[in-house]
Amino acid sequence: MGLSFETVTPLAPDYREEPYWWREAAPAPLPPAPLQTEVDVVVVGGGYTGMMAAARLAQRGLSVALLEKHELGWGASSRNGGMVHPGFKVSPGALLERYRDRGRELYRASLEAFALVEDTITTNRIECEYERTGHLHLAYKPAHVDHLEAEAQVLRQEFGVDARVLDRDALASEIGSPVYHGALLYERSGGLHPAKYFAGLARLARDGGAHLHDQTPATAIERRDRGGFVVVTPRGRFTTRDVLLATNGYSDGLVPSIRRRIIPIGSYIIATEPLSADRARGAIPNRRMLFDSKNFLYYWRLSSDNRMLFGGRASFAPTTIGSARDWLYTAMIRVHPQLAGIMVEHAWGGYVGFTFDRLPHIGRIEGITYALGYCGTGVAMSTYFGQLAADWIAGGELPGCWQRAFPGLPL
Template sequence: MPAAFSDPIWRKPKTVPAFQSELSSGGALDAIIVGGGIMGLSTALHAARAGLSVQVLEAGAIGQGASGLNGGQVIPGLKYDPEWLIEHFGAERGEALVDFAASTADAVFDLIRDEQLAVPFTRKGWIQAAHTETALKAAANRDRQWQARGADVSLLSQSEIAAMTGAKGYLGGWLDRRAGVIDPLSYTLELARVAAGSGAKIAEQQKVVKLAKEAGLWRVSTQGGTELRAKSVVLATNAYTDGLLPGLARTIVPLHSFQIATAPLPAELAASILPGGQAVSDSRRILVYYRKSADGRLVLGGRGSMALPSSASDWTHLERALLRLYPALAGIAIEKRWFGRVAMTPDHLPHLHEPEKCLLAVVGCQGRGVGLMSALGKRMASYLASGDARQLPFPLSPIRPIPFHAFRQIGVAATITWYRMLDAFER
């Protein structure tokens, strides 16, 4: 695929350190973390600060995967509302999970503040925009539940959402002021920097190809021939999960999230589009999400094809969505197009697995990965340090491959096409 068809807006600073040579030597480590995205790096940072010896092994480069390619929306909560979580998980665990879900955006913005991370960010909230009466009722129900827990949230009328977004076609919506936006690549790279500064070893270009347990320790082998030993292993590969742990890759459906960015908006347009700096996700079956970047571009993303893109036309559906929302942008150039891989679980919840003692795996971000994985990494580090499963917000569950997994992806692609057509009728 030509490089022009994967050209993200986010750019590595020239001063980014290289981690290629940061391999541990000597005896057994406390933990090896496979995957240098937000989940892996957050776990490494907090585990190192808890006094554990930690090695991160990243198959590519730090920030190369979805952690550095996403839209940078930092959204608290989960796909499900508090009452559902309590009903599904029971009163004690459900309430604890609601509290955890409420804290995930804080985990990001507190870290940026406390560590003085060089990460462009704005914390002005996130709007869930409703384009149907059904979506508006769901927003009112969500608002009622979070208001009862003291969250800084509110419903938006049709006139309020029009003023806050400048977009056309919404009946109302919901504003969560706990949320915000960041530059996700800068955040991922800064997580790596502070994790390394706290004692974690980080090695890029180290693809793990084999795990084996010997004499109570895990032996981790890389494609380049390196072998390391550790008491615990954490697989933090999410949508890039392969056959390293049997069955794990078949518990998720990997999807592509495509994004576009306009040229910097002229002042008169910038003043009318998201003037308060909020992020937005809409209520369509195949939703789009958008925000303004630090340099004044409008960045919009949504589901793309299951196949890898081969030309600029693979982003056409996003350009149509952009003009549906903002007809005034018809003359503004689309300067950047890129994509990343995300993971969907059948129940739309993160899954935590421990198929063997001290072998852990986490999959499933469900569109909230920046905050969710930052907060979950801290809890995972506490579990590594204490062995107390109560530190984990989600229960450990068995690995359950999706039946007929090979056909599930075909079905998802067909469903995306069908939902996109239904969405078009609801303009």
């Protein structure tokens, strides 16, 4: 599908370049509160990873201060597509081939991550429009159908996961699009409202007694002679035993060796005006979450009020929201020609944090714990890493499959 921009994107009168999710759950400034400057743990970064970690640490009886540069949830955690599923950028087959038993454990961990999100939502009654919709991984080229078939086999045989491939004919009952050659249908996945999910995690952390500080960038981490750290911010200095870095695609120069291992890549989404029930059903009859098999993939879904949310990852070159919006609109109409003329109400972007081995990493560097690198599939894994990092800091063991070298920039 060569993309030329012959389509002029029709914009709604109240078109806004900010996440659709912010209409009902925008990141908002906290009321001023005194800083808690002596704590057991300082968490840097207020997204799913940091907030889940803060909630868990507080629950385990540790004092914790979470520092966020902007408003809480301002990063990818209130901007994403809200698709929750197990797995990584690396396919389950490639995981087994590359890492054998360790690869098996990694995929199993991603199944646990998905279960953790569902359990966290249910147990804590987080109202985030979660639905177990299942998802489709769509074959963009005929040859991709064979890859998906191989993946489905690995999922069924190795992990007991209900996954099967639909051919082009069977696909007609799942998507109103002439573009795709088949798809892997995966039932154990769903969709949520990402900003409302984040707000739920923030409530858990706050209710548990974590100290949450927004507009508080960590600008330096100093080591203390007697052990522990001082985390420096423009608002004050925090003395702490442990630091958790949870900054993913927004990692700045705070820990330079981490910055060298994370590649921030822009991902963009448009949200249309609400579609009629018939039009929505015609495009995605079973309300599945969808993404395709291109390298710079498209991902799309319906919102609970029947808007089409259509996203894609940019190349490494920087782009503007306006130009991303135009190529996404053109792509959306190619995929769903029946949506031609539909107006766009929101367009926005955010950074995903890529790694050189396309897997997330949790570990310690010079005593600082980090948990990041979700490569664009992080709703489930960041929740899981937040919990795992907290348990590790609180004295638990890090499972062997995560004790892996964290590759840096190839020289």
